[in-house]
Amino acid sequence: MVYFILKRMVQSVFVMLAVAFLAFSLFRFVGDPITQMTGVETSVADQERLREELGLNDPFVSQFMRFTGDMLKGDFGFSYRTRQPVADMIADRIPATLELGVVALIISLVVGVPAGVYTALKPRGVLTQTILMTTLVGVSIPTFVIGIMLIFIFGVQLGWLPTFGRGGTVQIGSWESSLFTIDGWRALLLPAITLGVYQLTLTMRLVRAEMMEVMRSDYIRFAMARGVPMGRLHYKHALANTMVPVITIIGLQFGGVIAFSIVTESVFQWPGMGLLFLESIRFVDIPVMGVYLVVIAFFFVLVNLVVDLLYVAIDPRLRISDVS
Amino acid sequence: MLPLKLAVLGGALSMSALAASAETFRWASTTDPQTMDPHAVNSAPVLSFLNNIYEGLVRRGQDMSIEPSLATSWEPLEGENGWRFKLREGVTFQNGAAFTSEDVLFSYQRASDEAADVRSWFAPVTDMRVVDEFTVDFVTSAPNPLFPDSIANFMILDKDWAEANDAALPARDAENFATMNVNGTGPFTLADRDPGVRTTLAPNGAWWDDASHNITEAVFTPIGNSATGLAALLSGEIDFIQPIPLQDVAQVESRDGFKVLEGEETRVIMFGFGHEHDTLLYSSDVTDANPFTDPRVRLAAAHALDIASIDRVLFRGKIEPASQLVPAGISGFSEANQNRPDYNPDRAKELLAEAGYPDGFSFGLKCTNDRYINDEALCRAAASMFAAVGLNAELSTGPVRDYWPQLREDDFDMYLLGWSPGTFDMEHPIRFLMHSQDDSRKLGSWNFGNYSNARVDELLPMVQQEIDPAARQSMIDEIIAITQDEVAYIPLYTQPLIWAAKDNVELTQRADNFFMLRWVTVN
Numbered sequence: 051m052v053y054f055i056l057k058r059m060v061q062s063v064f065v066m067l068a069v070a071f072l073a074f075s076l077f078r079f080v081g082d083p084i085t086q087m088t089g090v091e092t093s094v095a096d097q098e099r100l101r102e103e104l105g106l107n108d109p110f111v112s113q114f115m116r117f118t119g120d121m122l123k124g125d126f127g128f129s130y131r132t133r134q135p136v137a138d139m140i141a142d143r144i145p146a147t148l149e150l151g152v153v154a155l156i157i158s159l160v161v162g163v164p165a166g167v168y169t170a171l172k173p174r175g176v177l178t179q180t181i182l183m184t185t186l187v188g189v190s191i192p193t194f195v196i197g198i199m200l201i202f203i204f205g206v207q208l209g210w211l212p213t214f215g216r217g218g219t220v221q222i223g224s225w226e227s228s229l230f231t232i233d234g235w236r237a238l239l240l241p242a243i244t245l246g247v248y249q250l251t252l253t254m255r256l257v258r259a260e261m262m263e264v265m266r267s268d269y270i271r272f273a274m275a276r277g278v279p280m281g282r283l284h285y286k287h288a289l290a291n292t293m294v295p296v297i298t299i300i301g302l303q304f305g306g307v308i309a310f311s312i313v314t315e316s317v318f319q320w321p322g323m324g325l326l327f328l329e330s331i332r333f334v335d336i337p338v339m340g341v342y343l344v345v346i347a348f349f350f351v352l353v354n355l356v357v358d359l360l361y362v363a364i365d366p367r368l369r370i371s372d373v374s
Numbered sequence: 375m376l377p378l379k380l381a382v383l384g385g386a387l388s389m390s391a392l393a394a395s396a397e398t399f400r401w402a403s404t405t406d407p408q409t410m411d412p413h414a415v416n417s418a419p420v421l422s423f424l425n426n427i428y429e430g431l432v433r434r435g436q437d438m439s440i441e442p443s444l445a446t447s448w449e450p451l452e453g454e455n456g457w458r459f460k461l462r463e464g465v466t467f468q469n470g471a472a473f474t475s476e477d478v479l480f481s482y483q484r485a486s487d488e489a490a491d492v493r494s495w496f497a498p499v500t501d502m503r504v505v506d507e508f509t510v511d512f513v514t515s516a517p518n519p520l521f522p523d524s525i526a527n528f529m530i531l532d533k534d535w536a537e538a539n540d541a542a543l544p545a546r547d548a549e550n551f552a553t554m555n556v557n558g559t560g561p562f563t564l565a566d567r568d569p570g571v572r573t574t575l576a577p578n579g580a581w582w583d584d585a586s587h588n589i590t591e592a593v594f595t596p597i598g599n600s601a602t603g604l605a606a607l608l609s610g611e612i613d614f615i616q617p618i619p620l621q622d623v624a625q626v627e628s629r630d631g632f633k634v635l636e637g638e639e640t641r642v643i644m645f646g647f648g649h650e651h652d653t654l655l656y657s658s659d660v661t662d663a664n665p666f667t668d669p670r671v672r673l674a675a676a677h678a679l680d681i682a683s684i685d686r687v688l689f690r691g692k693i694e695p696a697s698q699l700v701p702a703g704i705s706g707f708s709e710a711n712q713n714r715p716d717y718n719p720d721r722a723k724e725l726l727a728e729a730g731y732p733d734g735f736s737f738g739l740k741c742t743n744d745r746y747i748n749d750e751a752l753c754r755a756a757a758s759m760f761a762a763v764g765l766n767a768e769l770s771t772g773p774v775r776d777y778w779p780q781l782r783e784d785d786f787d788m789y790l791l792g793w794s795p796g797t798f799d800m801e802h803p804i805r806f807l808m809h810s811q812d813d814s815r816k817l818g819s820w821n822f823g824n825y826s827n828a829r830v831d832e833l834l835p836m837v838q839q840e841i842d843p844a845a846r847q848s849m850i851d852e853i854i855a856i857t858q859d860e861v862a863y864i865p866l867y868t869q870p871l872i873w874a875a876k877d878n879v880e881l882t883q884r885a886d887n888f889f890m891l892r893w894v895t896v897n
Contacts, residue, residue: 081775089416090806091494091796093816099488103547131408132569133549139569198601205609213605214597215571319597319606321571329406329570329598334775 055355062351067118069347073340074114083130083334104130117340127337131330136341140323144345145225146216147315147322151308153229153238154246159300162250166257167284170265181254189251197244197317204240212237214319241318245311249303256299260292294365301357305350397590399879399896401614401889402603406570406596411552412529413481413490414544421527422888423594426575428529428558431459431478432522436882436893438798440523444473444530444559448522450841456499456513457521463508465582467532468556468563475504480533480542482512489546495525497816498838517839519846524797532557561585561892562592570596575891587894607632607874613896614875616889620690620747626874635873637883640704641794642696643746645739645756645864646807647672647787649823654787656738656768665731666787672861674725675788676715678763681867683717684755688748689870696865698854699793699803706800706847708854714865722763734764737787745774746792747869753790781822789822792869794886800850801837808857809834825862829853 084101101107105116120127126137169178188196205213217237220230228234264270265288273283312324319325323342330338407423409415425433433443445459465473479502486496498521501513514521531552536542539551556564561581566574575592577585595612597603600619606612608629618626618634626632647666648655654664665671681695697714700707726734739760741753750771757767767788772780781789795802810826811818817834818824833849840846857863871883882893 079776081773082779085778086775087415087491089491089494090820091416092491093494093497094813094819095816096488096491096493100546128548133409133414133545133547133553134569135549198605201602201605205611206605209609213609213611214602215595316599317602319595319599319602321568325598326570332598332773332775333408 054358058351058355058358062348062355065351066344066347070118070121070340070344071114073343074117075110077334077336077339078110080331080336080339081334083336086333086335087130117337121341121344126341129330129335129338131333131335131338136337139326139338140341140345141224142226143321143323143326145227146320147308147311147324149227149229150238150241150245150311150314150320150322151304153242154249154307154311155300155304157242157246158250158253162253163257163289163296166254167261167289169254170258170261171284173262185251185254188247193244193248193313194317196247197241197314200240200244201317211240213240216321241314241320244317245307245314249300249307252303253296253300256296257289257292260295261288264288264291290364294361297360297364298357301353301360305353308349308353309346398593399589399591399614399891399894400593400595400612401616402595402597402606402612403616403889404596404598404600404603407573408569409545409549409553410556410564410567411541411544411550412531412558413485413487413492414546414553416491416494418887422886423573424529424556424558425527425560425888426562426592426891427556427560427564428531429560430526430528430530431461432526434526434798434884434886434888436884438885440526444478450517451511451513454513455515455517456501456511457518458505458509458511459522461508461510462582465559466580467535467559468578468580469532469535470580471532471534471557473530473532473559474507475510477530477533478502478510479504480536481528481530484531484536484543485528487543490544492528494816495528516835517841519841520797520799520801520838523799530559561587565591585892587892588896589891589894592891592894604874607876610876613879614873614881614894616871616873616887618872618874620692620870620872622874623690623872631877633875633877635871635875635881635883636692637871638694638701638885639794639869639871639887640701640798640885641746641792641869642699642701642803643749643752643790643792643866643869644696644699645675645866646789646791647823647825647863648784649825649862651784651787651823654735654737655785656770656787657736660731660735660737664787665729665735666737668729669860670725670729671731672864673715674722674729674763675760675765676861676864677718677722677725678759678765679756679864679866680717680759681714684752685867688751688755689867692870692872693867696867697858698800699807699863699865700795700800701868704795704798704800706850708800708847708851710851711854711858715861719763726764731764734766736766736768739767739769739788739790740777740780740786741769741771741790742774742777743771745777746790749790752866784822786822791820791822791863793820798886800854801834804830804834804837804850804853808853808862825857825860827856827860827862830856 084097088097129136129139165181169181172178201213204211215237216228218231218233219226219228228238270288273287311322312328315322315324316328327342405419407420409420412424412428429443431443431445432440435441444462446462448457448459451458461475467473482502486493498514498518499512500515503511505511535557541550541552545553554567561578562575563578565576573594597606603615604618604622607615623634626634651664653662654660685691685693695714697712698708739753739757741749743750753769757769760767793803805817806820808830809817810831811821811824830853833853837846837849871887873883878897880895
């Protein structure tokens with residue numbers, strides 16, 4: 051098992067290197083950082099001097115080597131835009147994005163799994179049809195439209211919830227959390243729903259499909275024949291067997307939730323990594339963009355690893371035939 | 375100085391339900407000031423924000439006129455070129471240190487260092503010296519009547535504070551103490567800063583001037599997404615936002631308790647040409663010549679544009695047609711040359727025929743899509759108007775981060791540009807847009823098409839040095855007449871400023887798009 055984890059960690063380094071390389075080769079098409087860093091009146095000579103000092107005239111390969119070399123040494127560089135250390139800027143923004151992603155995930159599970167089971171058990175019920183229809187609408191509207199709609203209904207018309215930002219936050223060590231104040235939760239609710247709605251639909255439909263499949267299988271019929279109580283049958287015997295594919299998909303999706311929270315963060319001015327990335331693109335802040343993409347790649351690798359480990363925990367068969 | 379249509383807005387009676395507490399004023403804008411260092415970056419969001427905290431020797435009033443600030447008076451030096459400034463006595467920095475001429479000298483050295491992005495302001499300065507504790511001299515290479523006006527955004531730092539905190543130079547590669555901390559003489563001081571999230575200002579109780587605002591705390595939040603910003607205003611979470619998109623004006627006006635503030639920005643939107651290009655880059659029919667080198671073709675393009683329709687359809691009647699590269703009211707505006715080419719497609723076709731292109735030709739038009747108000751829509755409209763006279767524009771639009779490098783590499787046939795005169799004088803666009811490109815003398819650096827006229831080049835230094843206003847104006851009039859005659863650019867219109875606020879907020883909309891907290895009152 052330790053070997054398995056170590057192997058994954060080594061693989062992750064290569065994944066991150068590959069991402070850094072791809073990202074870096076694209077940056078030159080993003081725009082020119084110098085024209086963003088200097089004012090209108092800055093002379094061409096001063097611009098050139100700055101370009102030279104930042105090493106932007108160096109060949110692509112040596113710029114990339116310098117970037118990865120510094121990163122391996124733990125030096126993440128300084129932002130072109132704010133001149134602050136990139137590591138601090140990203141670290142400051144990670145809590146906001148993770149809390150948003152996790153709460154969105156929890157919402158999608160807490161609503162999605164029971165709804166999936168219910169719609170599987172009562173496939174022809176009126177409520178089932180309603181749920182299926184609404185979630186279909188929810189999944190076909192783009193995230194930012196859902197966000198704006200929620201803002202205008204609950205923020206502007208009803209005035210119940212804040213329209214932007216994180217509300218009240220509490221500093222716990224270096225972690226700025228919005229989970230410990232009412233204000234924080236009120237600010238978190240709309241963006242988390244916006245981010246979770248796609249995930250919710252996916253979870254529900256997946257659980258439903260798997261559940262219907264399992265309910266037709268022999269062991270369930272046998273258990274029914276034995277007179278196993280229905281609640282226990284549905285939620286222990288049947289649901290447990292639907293969870294392996296569900297966890298795979300949800301786990302892989304969670305990486306995506308973190309990575310693509312950009313849209314939600316932008317709509318709600320949620321000060322997470324995605325918003326920082328968006329600002330950085332607009333400013334051609336290459337150091338921040340590079341580090342962000344590598345961090346996101348790391349998240350993906352990490353999530354995949356956790357998914358693999360969860361399999362083992364959920365499915366006893368995998369524990370017997372440990373392939374590693 | 376300028377009778378610009380200023381929107382000094384009287385606030386209506388506040389609705390009790392929406393009345394913000396007088397203590398805290400919350401506002402939002404699209405961009406976060408990237409640093410708190412007044413010399414590191416020459417960009418409007420930074421300078422506008424820091425003008426609330428730091429002050430210069432002179433400052434601009436509500437009508438953009440220059441007025442005393444940390445200097446009480448100034449006069450030309452006798453016997454040499456330059457200016458003498460008498461400094462205000464009894465001013466203290468926010469940490470309690472006294473303001474003296476040493477701080478001015480230090481700030482000058484800091485702001486003119488290679489690490490400072492604002493150093494171009496001091497290009498004419500050859501020496502700066504301290505005369506006594508409250509007198510300083512700026513020596514310039516030639517007579518420079520506009521120098522005091524050109525340093526309104528040159529902000530003064532406390533020498534001892536900066537040196538004690540290792541911030542003697544602006545942060546260029548890495549941050550320093552002044553990136554996140556301030557110590558100015560201005561009406562507000564920094565209470566808290568979370569970059570990109572929230573910046574809180576508190577009034578400076580020891581400010582030397584009489585505070586006319588009634589704010590006890592001001593909270594700034596950058597909101598990049600315009601729909602989010604509008605929602606934040608309409609839900610009452612912020613009191614004021616700058617700017618709002620044109621299409622949201624009706625939405626704000628239709629609600630009780632909110633108002634839209636409209637004014638004219640000093641930014642003129644124009645089309646430029648590749649004057650020195652030998653051939654068109656994006657033409658499918660004319661590949662061996664550049665028709666735009668013929669002034670008749672450029673004039674034809676100008677006659678093809680119907681600014682009134684553009685105003686009505688795209689800008690809801692909020693733009694002012696422009697004849698020159700600065701709007702009327704800015705100093706140096708040429709009253710003698712106020713007419714712009716009228717909308718006259720028949721004349722345009724005649725001119726094209728005279729120039730040898732009776733059937734027109736195709737060319738490439740480059741435009742931004744995120745820099746100016748409705749820039750992409752403007753270019754689409756212009757392209758169809760051009761097409762009506764036979765000028766078939768291949769339109770390509772892109773974000774501004776990619777745009778300037780393309781223009782610098784001469785990758786265009788015709789391009790869109792907006793220009794706001796940094797010194798609020800006609801000399802500014804002449805220096806940057808009309809003088810021939812000359813990197814060594816730092817002239818013509820935004821003259822992408824390299825429009826070049828020997829007489830204009832000859833007149834610019836004379837304009838810069840002329841003390842007599844009438845003589846200066848007649849030289850400017852000559853330059854404008856030449857560039858209009860040759861259609862160096864097609865000035866289109868002045869861009870509007872559109873802000874929105876709660877009804878109970880009174881504020882001043884200055885034409886440079888700067889927002890000054892010291893003119894805000896919340897009723």
